[in-house]
Amino acid sequence: MRVTVQSAPFDPAAFLAGFGAGRADVGAVVSFTGLVRDDSGQMQALEIEHYPGMTESAISAIISQAMARWALADARVIHRFGRLAVGEPIMAVATAARHRAAAFAAAEFLMDYLKSRAPFWKKEIGPAGAAWVVAKEGDEAALGRWRSEP
Amino acid sequence: MITVLYFAWVRERTGVATEQVDTAAPTVAALVDELIAREPRYAAAFADLSAVRVAVDQVLADFDAPLAGVREVAFFPPMTGG
Incomplete structure (x- = not known):
């Protein structure tokens, strides 16, 4: 397991380098990279605030849940904070498992939980000023399926 | 003394990122009531508690969580990571 929280940009290819390699029990690696999207067409930057200390422990707890539930061989998460430009990678997750179904499901689980259980707050900076991104009801609802599905 | x-x-509403609070509040909710009674900026921050989340010693908690032995309490909006 590896958790990285940093303000510096990261290279998604470097994030994946060596992940799941050299193991006989890994048949599937799934990764997801989130980029800064501009829905308004006027965004100048995205600012991400976080809770140092809790951020790392909350992400580790989420990864531990995923590793136990899907018997993952390994998992990695990287998440940036600070000021980001449109198009830059914000975060990435990677999961390694024996089979692809577990790797895909665990990656989705990690994404769903990182959205609403890891202490990050996004603020969009535009020409008219700055506005905090409001959590979507769908983000919270997305967690529901992980409670019901085996 | 609790770090808040x-x-x-x-x-942005309280105007501070962190502060030491001398309190005997038994729960998070009681601490919020104490803060609200102090100054209007706290009343503004806690005007809608349904929009505020809380962590106790860096673990998500409820407003009825006890504060005995607790070192750190954090207040924030619903998280928007990912």
Whole structure:
């Protein structure tokens, strides 16, 4: 397991380098990279605030849940904070498992939980000023399926 | 003495990121009531508690969580990571 929280940009290819390699029990690696999207067409930057200390422990707890539930061989998460430009990678997750179904499901689980259980707050900076991104009801609802599905 | 932290718009409303609070409040909810009674900026931050989340010693908690032995309480809006 590896958790990285940093303000510096990261290279998604470097994030994946060596992940799941050299193991006989890994048949599937799934990764997801989130980029800064501009829905308004006027965004100048995205600012991400976080809770140092809790951020790392909350992400580790989420990864531990995923590793136990899907018997993952390994998992990695990287998440940036600070000021980001449109198009830059914000975060990435990677999961390694024996089979692809577990790797895909665990990656989705990690994404769903990182959205609403890891202490990050996004603020969009535009020409008219700055506005905090409001959590979507769908983000919270997305967690529901992980409670019901085996 | 409890370290209280505020994040995102909760921080902007209280005007501080972190402070030491001398309190005997038995629960998070009681601490919030004490803060609200202090100054209007806290009343503004805690005007809608349904929009505020809390962590106790860096673990998500409820407003009825006890504060005995607790070192750190944080208040913030629903998280928007990912």
